[in-house]
Amino acid sequence: MAEVSYLSHARYGKDKVRVLRVVRDGAWHTIVEYNVTALVEGAIETSYTKADNSVVVATDSIKNITYYLAKTSPHVLVPERFALHLGTHLVSKYAHLNKAFITIEQLRWQRVPISQGAGQTPKPHSHSFYRDGDEKRTVEAEIDATAGKDKITARVTSGLKDLLVLKSTGSAFENFVRDEYTTLVEVNDRIFSTSIDLTYTFKPISIPKPADGEGKVFDAPVTGDAAKGTPWDGDALAASTREVTLEVFALDESASVQATLYKMGQRIIAENSQITDVTYKLPNKHYVPVDMKYLGVDNLSPPKAEIFLPLAAPSGLITATVSRK
Numbered sequence: 648m649a650e651v652s653y654l655s656h657a658r659y660g661k662d663k664v665r666v667l668r669v670v671r672d673g674a675w676h677t678i679v680e681y682n683v684t685a686l687v688e689g690a691i692e693t694s695y696t697k698a699d700n701s702v703v704v705a706t707d708s709i710k711n712i713t714y715y716l717a718k719t720s721p722h723v724l725v726p727e728r729f730a731l732h733l734g735t736h737l738v739s740k741y742a743h744l745n746k747a748f749i750t751i752e753q754l755r756w757q758r759v760p761i762s763q764g765a766g767q768t769p770k771p772h773s774h775s776f777y778r779d780g781d782e783k784r785t786v787e788a789e790i791d792a793t794a795g796k797d798k799i800t801a802r803v804t805s806g807l808k809d810l811l812v813l814k815s816t817g818s819a820f821e822n823f824v825r826d827e828y829t830t831l832v833e834v835n836d837r838i839f840s841t842s843i844d845l846t847y848t849f850k851p852i853s854i855p856k857p858a859d860g861e862g863k864v865f866d867a868p869v870t871g872d873a874a875k876g877t878p879w880d881g882d883a884l885a886a887s888t889r890e891v892t893l894e895v896f897a898l899d900e901s902a903s904v905q906a907t908l909y910k911m912g913q914r915i916i917a918e919n920s921q922i923t924d925v926t927y928k929l930p931n932k933h934y935v936p937v938d939m940k941y942l943g944v945d946n947l948s949p950p951k952a953e954i955f956l957p958l959a960a961p962s963g964l965i966t967a968t969v970s971r972k
């Protein structure tokens with residue numbers, strides 16, 4: 648029988664590798680908690696087409712490598728660096744694997760503040776932490792060794808998701824298309840709430856050959872000023888892009904979710920020369936003033952609207968990518 652199909656794409660690995668790392672500096676502990684996905688591509692076709700497992704690094708082994716590097720990597724506390732180390736290790740160790748796709752979700756842990764008495768600023772505790780929200784920091788790294796194991800390049804996209812925000816004024820929505828389908832009234836004052844999903848893409852970087860050729864010894868080749876704005880500087884970028892996003896959200900006299908989104912993206916591009924693209928996905932989480940006329944109470948529009956019904960669904964969904972020219 649003539650074959651009418653072929654394997655056009657293949658990638659596999661381990662998903663949802665959950666890991667908490669404790670780094671001890673005497674009594675001062677630092678923790679990170681990650682959900683890691685590690686997938687690979689390469690000369691693996693025959694495992695699909697010929698039931699040939701000789702080309703398969705078991706997903707169980709990929710999970711073990713993730714734990715091994717979480718234990719040994721000097722980069723583990725910065726998710727961008729850890730993703731690059733893990734991906735580089737996979738494509739360096741196995742001759743027939745030439746691409747790795749590492750996704751990391753970092754969960755929030757904040758130090759418990761310990762009060763120092765009246766008028767004193769609280770001190771962060773050395774080994775006690777609390778979860779301060781569902782927000783996650785995200786990293787997606789594609790490590791590419793197709794040009795050779797000594798010419799590894801990487802594309803990194805970082806961001807955050809599930810950052811829930813709300814402003815109770817400073818948002819309007821007017822002058823939109825009005826026709827026979829329109830029931831929405833124009834408002835010059837409304838609640839604006841969204842769950843921020845932000846990703847920003849770095850310029851591609853090249854990764855020097857690891858010292859042992861297997862990606863076990865992996866020294867971040869870029870530090871100090873040269874690291875500024877690059878994935879090596881992931882923590883600073885995560886902090887500044889989050890700050891800009893929240894600041895624009897708070898300060899913008901929003902004409903629409905679209906217009907506010909664009910301003911956020913413009914600022915991130917303008918302030919970070921290493922970032923090429925910024926994508927936001929912003930659900931418009933509607934809060935509807937409750938009609939209380941039947942109670943003889945005016946609650947229809949601000950400043951009289953004080954009681955709102957949070958609508959679980961549907962929500963608007965406003966997305967866009969702002970790119971460097």
Ligand SMILES: O=c1[nH]c(=O)c2[nH]c(=O)[nH]c2[nH]1
Nearest residue numbers: 820831902903904905931963
């Ligand atoms: O900021 C908004 N953008 C829209 O596209 C839209 N559509 C809608 O019904 N409300 C809103 N609000």
